[in-house]
Amino acid sequence: MSPALSMLERAPARPAESPTNPSAPTRTTPILPLRLEEVCYEAGGKRLIDRISLTFGGGARSVILGPNGAGKSLLLRLCHGLIAPSAGHVSWAAPPAIAVQHRQAMVFQRPVLLRRSVEANVAYPLRLRGVGARARAARVAEALARAGLSALAKQPARSLSGGEQQRLAIARAWVMDPEVLFLDEPTANLDPAAARAIEELIESVHRSGAKIILTTHDLGLAQRLADEVIFLHAGRVRECKAATGFFTQPETAEAEAFLKGNLTW
Amino acid sequence: MNDLTAAFGLALQMLLTLDADLTEIVGLSLRVSFTAVGLAALLGLPLGAAVALYRFPGRRVLAVLLNAFMGLPPVVVGLVVYLMLSRSGPLGVLGLLFTPGAMIVAQCLLVLPIIAALSAQTVADLREEYDEQLRSLAAGPLQRLVTLLWDGRFSLLTAILAGFGRAIAEVGAVMIVGGNIAHSTRVMTTAIALETSKGDLALALGLGIVLIALAVTVNLLALGLRDVARPQYA
Numbered sequence: 491m492s493p494a495l496s497m498l499e500r501a502p503a504r505p506a507e508s509p510t511n512p513s514a515p516t517r518t519t520p521i522l523p524l525r526l527e528e529v530c531y532e533a534g535g536k537r538l539i540d541r542i543s544l545t546f547g548g549g550a551r552s553v554i555l556g557p558n559g560a561g562k563s564l565l566l567r568l569c570h571g572l573i574a575p576s577a578g579h580v581s582w583a584a585p586p587a588i589a590v591q592h593r594q595a596m597v598f599q600r601p602v603l604l605r606r607s608v609e610a611n612v613a614y615p616l617r618l619r620g621v622g623a624r625a626r627a628a629r630v631a632e633a634l635a636r637a638g639l640s641a642l643a644k645q646p647a648r649s650l651s652g653g654e655q656q657r658l659a660i661a662r663a664w665v666m667d668p669e670v671l672f673l674d675e676p677t678a679n680l681d682p683a684a685a686r687a688i689e690e691l692i693e694s695v696h697r698s699g700a701k702i703i704l705t706t707h708d709l710g711l712a713q714r715l716a717d718e719v720i721f722l723h724a725g726r727v728r729e730c731k732a733a734t735g736f737f738t739q740p741e742t743a744e745a746e747a748f749l750k751g752n753l754t755w
Numbered sequence: 756m757n758d759l760t761a762a763f764g765l766a767l768q769m770l771l772t773l774d775a776d777l778t779e780i781v782g783l784s785l786r787v788s789f790t791a792v793g794l795a796a797l798l799g800l801p802l803g804a805a806v807a808l809y810r811f812p813g814r815r816v817l818a819v820l821l822n823a824f825m826g827l828p829p830v831v832v833g834l835v836v837y838l839m840l841s842r843s844g845p846l847g848v849l850g851l852l853f854t855p856g857a858m859i860v861a862q863c864l865l866v867l868p869i870i871a872a873l874s875a876q877t878v879a880d881l882r883e884e885y886d887e888q889l890r891s892l893a894a895g896p897l898q899r900l901v902t903l904l905w906d907g908r909f910s911l912l913t914a915i916l917a918g919f920g921r922a923i924a925e926v927g928a929v930m931i932v933g934g935n936i937a938h939s940t941r942v943m944t945t946a947i948a949l950e951t952s953k954g955d956l957a958l959a960l961g962l963g964i965v966l967i968a969l970a971v972t973v974n975l976l977a978l979g980l981r982d983v984a985r986p987q988y989a
Binding site for chain 1: 884885887888890891892893894895897898901902905906909
């Protein structure tokens with residue numbers, strides 16, 4: 491990219507102590523917990539999310555589980571702030587002065603990769619936040635190494651395989667050092683080996699201290715990754731409990747049917 | 756038929772001998788059109804992207820106008836620029852009338868809507884794909900605009916080439932504001948018009964062939980450059 495353009499795309503450098511600068515993770519005021527109160531979302535006259543109240547605390551890996559069309563992706567977008575609820579409130583614990591959008595990241599079901607090289611994709615969020623060139627290069631190299639993409643750094647992002655693209659999307663989110671990472675069906679279109687690599691990467695992100703909130707309809711993935719399960723059906727939360735309890739003793743008929751693989755509409 | 760054969764002969768002869776008059780005319784044509792398209796791209800790409808990305812009062816009207824003005828008649832643009840630049844016009848003090856500068860202004864105005872409207876379409880398509888991701892990354896309005904222009908660079912080249920095709924081929928505007936003065940404001944299209952009216956059809960057609968060859972070459976070069984870079988990033 492030409493220097494003139496890159497100047498425009500890059501935000502002016504912020505002072506290092508700024509809470510919005512991820513290069514200085516001054517986590518004095520955590521943005522979690524994330525609280526949803528009676529959240530509804532309507533589109534085309536249909537209520538797709540129906541009075542959901544939830545609290546996401548730090549630490550645990552929360553898995554939003556449910557069949558297709560349950561509203562999992564919508565719920566994730568409501569949490570991440572991409573769409574506004576028709577009714578109810580989504581609020582972070584952080585005071586309004588803190589730019590919560592800079593402290594969370596989301597990996598979409600179909601990764602949207604920029605038409606640039608692999609490393610330029612990872613560098614992009616840092617450029618947006620005004621991280622200087624030297625710090626940027628170091629953090630990009632680290633993120634690529636963690637995602638096992640170092641050898642592909644110079645390749646065009648869109649020439650990667652599906653699994654590599656998803657790993658790149660996670661690396662791009664991780665490089666921002668988010669406090670919360672949202673993932674929408676992270677392994678939906680991948681073969682088992684690629685899916686396993688993604689699961690391991692999500693585990694690493696979690697171990698590095700980020701809260702994980704992911705959606706899936708894949709029971710295996712949920713059993714392997716979940717600390718707590720939020721079971722969603724027809725836009726409503728049917729169960730919200732620790733993973734072990736959910737998988738052994740589901741309370742609702744829908745959850746039991748889903749676990750047995752014969753949830754009917 | 757005779758004219759046609761003679762025309763090809765003349766065109767070939769002019770190209771091979773690098774006729775001094777021809778080189779001067781070709782040089783001025785390229786200089787005027789490249790500068791006009793460059794300026795129009797500088798203004799039109801961000802303008803088109805802004806129409807595609809931002810909500811502001813008058814956005815729809817502007818979008819409609821840009822699309823409508825893609826087909827502006829060159830003579831009308833020439834006339835308006837003439838009125839602006841003429842001695843008694845509001846910009847008469849600049850003394851630009853009947854200079855290459857006036858021709859650049861006229862062609863720039865002619866090409867601007869084409870580049871802006873086509874880039875608005877390209878950026879709107881790209882926005883569909885990128886919007887959620889960019890909002891998730893908390894990209895600001897200017898950052899979004901620059902990102903989409905850069906990531907659409909290969910498609911936007913087509914918009915710029917469309918503008919160049921328009922600029923290099925039009926005759927009405929440069930004729931009115933330039934005056935077709937020999938060794939000063941004569942370009943390929945005005946020279947062709949002059950030779951035609953003088954009755955030297957072979958020479959006119961020969962110049963026409965050179966003009967088309969010129970346009971084809973510029974497009975080949977640009978698209979060739981793109982094809983070298985694009986497969987890796989599209």
